């Protein structure tokens with residue numbers, strides 16, 4: 608335990624968690640729980656998907672954005688959906704078909720929502736989070752995927768406490 612110079616009710620535990628014993632995916636329990644829920648109950652195209660991967664993105668305000676792109680699929684299970692969970696302030700997701708430069712579909716993604724980006728859509732449309740027109744606070748998205756080259760999710764998640772008082 609390290610004192611930090613305040614009254615002793617505040618202190619710093621530099622190695623409270625030994626992250627070597629976590630699967631990277633399971634380091635944040637909330638994300639692991641969401642993934643477990645999706646893996647167990649979210650059916651798309653008539654089947655469950657092995658949701659085993661998550662990426663968090665923080666948009667600190669309306670100026671943070673991502674331009675039109677398609678998601679790379681080199682490492683994902685063929686045909687699997689990409690699941691975008693939103694938290695915090697709503698932001699627009701724009702989708703644009705590759706075949707028509709003039710068409711744009713806009714979805715306002717609100718906190719707690721899940722946007723399901725199907726494999727076909729990803730192959731034939733691009734998507735973006737444009738700069739927000741109005742002042743807006745922060746948003747976090749968590750994008751879940753079914754990755755082929757996964758770490759073995761049947762192994763237990765170890766939670767080893769190494770701090771001793």
Ligand SMILES: O=C(O)CCC(=O)C(=O)O
Pocket residue numbers: 664673678691700734735736748750
């Ligand atoms: O944050 C989002 O909702 C989408 C971000 C995105 O498209 C990406 O990271 O590939």
Ligand SMILES: [Fe+2]
Pocket residue numbers: 676677678734
């Ligand atoms: Fe994307």
